[in-house]
Amino acid sequence: MQKIYMGDAGPKVSPAVYGFYRWDEVKDAGNVLKRIVHLCLELGINTFEHGDSYGSYKCEELFGELLKEGSFKREDVVLFSKCGLRVPHPQNPDIRVKHYNTSAEHITKSVESSLRKLRTDYLDIFLLDKLDPISNLEETALTLEKLKDSGKIRSIGVANFSVFQHQLLASILTKPIVTNHIELNLLSTQALDNGQLDYIKQRYMRPLAYAPLAEGRIATGNDEKATKVRAKLEELSIKYNADIESLAVAWLVKLGALPLIGTTNEQRIKNAVNAFDIELDHQDWYELYNVSIANH
Secondary structure, eight states, rough: OOOEEEEESEEOOSSSSSOOOOOOTTTHHHHHHHHHHHHHHHOOOOOEEOOTTHHHHHHHHHHHHHHHTTOGGGGGGGGEEEOOOOOOTTTTTOOSSOOEEHHHHHHHHHHHHHHHEEEEEEOEEEEEESOOTSSHHHHHHHHHHHHHHTTTTEEEEEEEHHHHHHHHHHHHHHOOOEEEEEEOOTTTTHHHHHHHHHHHHHBBOOEEEEEETTGHHHHHSHHHHHHHHHHHHHHHHHHOOOOHHHHHHHHHHHHTTEEEOOOOOOHHHHHHHHHOOOOOOHHHHHHHHHHHHHTO
């Protein structure tokens, strides 16, 4: 896969990104992670998104152990990590309720922890997950800039920010935000209506689209919307001689989005990668979109 720039200020990444955001229930995570990472690298995906709590706080450490084994080099992969969302978990008994924390102290502690677990000196991109309305925003921005100046993070990104939150943080930072990680797929198109996608493009960035296959709903969902979208994908799959999941990801790629793959199903990962060989016709893109937004 040809590497592309995330935006006019971000690093070069693979056009599909693998994220560990759905790994809390994965059994035998160490071996599965090894298998998935090697498959991704074989397929040309060299960009991996972590989060401080992904995989019940284990994924960063497991990835770091894999990196230490030396089957691939640090400079050959692009690593993201993120913090902000805090959810109750036995690992962190002090967290009583789900909340957001984007304070200077929490960001610093989280970055240091990610670096230690991933066994690296730097994160290519650090994402702030949501904006905590009661944290001191100037301190948050200053902390992100200090971390970038120190070389511990090379680029600043955000996740699940509304347009106004994105604008607010950008107005205080002196350094660019290079991506916004948003939910976007054929069953969840609100980013096209709420301004998120337009604003990301206005800032010359590519959106990072998580749940590109709607967590499997596109292939197996029984609800009315999933069923109708799947029927249209099946109709088009004959024309394109492609799997319906590949077409669903090709729909996202046509928007300029980077699909963030989260499945541990190897065939699904391959289907997502095959999307990049599909040039979806202009009107076919709209046929799918129109089916998705019908009955809104």
